[in-house]
Amino acid sequence: MALLATASLTGRAAQPSNATHTHAHKVIIEDMRFNPQTLVVHRGDRITWINRDPFPHTATATNGSFDSHPIAPDGSWTYVARKAGEYDYKCTFHVTMKGKVEVR
Amino acid sequence: MRRAVYLLGAVLGSSIALAWAQGGSGAPTDPQIAAIVVTADQVDIDAGKLAERKAHSSDVKAFAKRMVTDHSGFNEAAVSLAHKLHLTPESSPTSESLKQGGEQNLAALRKLRGKAFDKAYVDHEVAYHQAVIDAVDKVLLPSAHNPQLKALLMKARPVFVDHLEHAKMIRSSLGAQ
Numbered sequence: 001m002a003l004l005a006t007a008s009l010t011g012r013a014a015q016p017s018n019a020t021h022t023h024a025h026k027v028i029i030e031d032m033r034f035n036p037q038t039l040v041v042h043r044g045d046r047i048t049w050i051n052r053d054p055f056p057h058t059a060t061a062t063n064g065s066f067d068s069h070p071i072a073p074d075g076s077w078t079y080v081a082r083k084a085g086e087y088d089y090k091c092t093f094h095v096t097m098k099g100k101v102e103v104r
Numbered sequence: 105m106r107r108a109v110y111l112l113g114a115v116l117g118s119s120i121a122l123a124w125a126q127g128g129s130g131a132p133t134d135p136q137i138a139a140i141v142v143t144a145d146q147v148d149i150d151a152g153k154l155a156e157r158k159a160h161s162s163d164v165k166a167f168a169k170r171m172v173t174d175h176s177g178f179n180e181a182a183v184s185l186a187h188k189l190h191l192t193p194e195s196s197p198t199s200e201s202l203k204q205g206g207e208q209n210l211a212a213l214r215k216l217r218g219k220a221f222d223k224a225y226v227d228h229e230v231a232y233h234q235a236v237i238d239a240v241d242k243v244l245l246p247s248a249h250n251p252q253l254k255a256l257l258m259k260a261r262p263v264f265v266d267h268l269e270h271a272k273m274i275r276s277s278l279g280a281q
Contacts, residue, residue: 032262055177073177093170095273096266 026050027099029057029071029091034099041081042104048078057091059099131247132196138186138253139193140202140244141260144236145179147206148229148267154213155225163274164222170270171229174263185256198239219278226275233268237261 022044028035030052041047049059049071056070059077065087068077081103091097132140148171155168186193209228216224240261248254 031259032266053177054181055174094266095270096262 022046024048027059028052029059032094032097034059034089034091034097037098038100038102040102040104043082043084044080045103046078046080047101048076050076056093057097058093059089060092061087061089063087132198132243133194134248134250134253135191135194136196136199137244137248137257138182138191139195139199140239141182141256142179142186142193143199143202143206144239145175145182147202147209148232149175149179150206151209151213151225151228151232154210155221158213158217158221159225160218160222161274161278163277164226167229167270167274168225171267174267178260178263182256182260185252189250189252191250191253198243223275223278226271226278229271230268230275233264233271237264237268240264 023042024046025039025041025048027039027047027049029049032053034049039047049057049068051057051071051073054073056072056075058070059066059068059079061067065083065085066079066089068079070093071077081101084103087101087103089099089101152168152171152175156165156172159165159168185191209232213221213225213228240257245254245257248257
């Protein structure tokens with residue numbers, strides 16, 4: 001009861017959130033590839049890159065919008081996509097590794 | 105029945121040739137393949153460690169560091185898998201040839217410095233990675249029996265391909281200087 005009264009006073013529990021529903025996405029880095037290679041998300045969505053290779057990688061936007069810096073083996077890095085656009089990215093360590101994020 | 109003599113790393117100067125002739129001792133066994141993979145990685149780690157210290161160009165130094173990091177990481181995974189599969193790596197003419205080729209390459213590189221070192225190291229990296237990819241495709245993958253060992257080779261292949269492309273890019277940029 002005390003909890004309900006507190007929530008009611010602050011108004012937090014009574015009001016539904018106006019925030020747009022956002023999603024979480026995963027990009028698996030494995031065998032020198034970003035999977036999926038092209039990811040389509042909406043503004044505000046979270047993208048997590050997970051490195052399953054036994055050595056580090058990066059996810060680095062070619063226009064400088066985001067840069068994970070080294071993601072260790074079994075490590076991950078999360079980015080919230082705020083601005084609409086198409087973002088090509090690469091691993092700065094490996095010349096063959098390229099990916100794209102489309103933010104709508 | 106097709107039988108093969110497989111000689112990877114027939115080293116002449118800084119070049120590596122892959123010779124796979126008909127007749128002879130047959131395809132490598134799984135324990136021999138495990139040793140070939142581990143040796144191939146180690147040879148490149150050793151060359152990379154030397155180049156990290158001796159390379160003149162910062163691009164070559166960074167490439168060498170990448171070779172050490174990637175092949176060390178991959179080797180740990182390979183050794184761990186071999187252990188899990190109760191696969192004791194077993195030396196073969198191929199793994200011995202790779203080891204000797206690696207030692208000869210190190211001996212040749214130690215005599216060089218500056219731009220000559222960079223060129224010799226990068227040229228060798230191009231030839232070496234191409235030879236290893238050929239070996240994976242023509243000898244190791246067709247010969248491997250254990251599915252997990254095959255899977256490991258499939259995982260190794262894109263690593264070698266990336267390193268080959270990277271080495272070629274650096275070779276072009278060195279040539280342009």
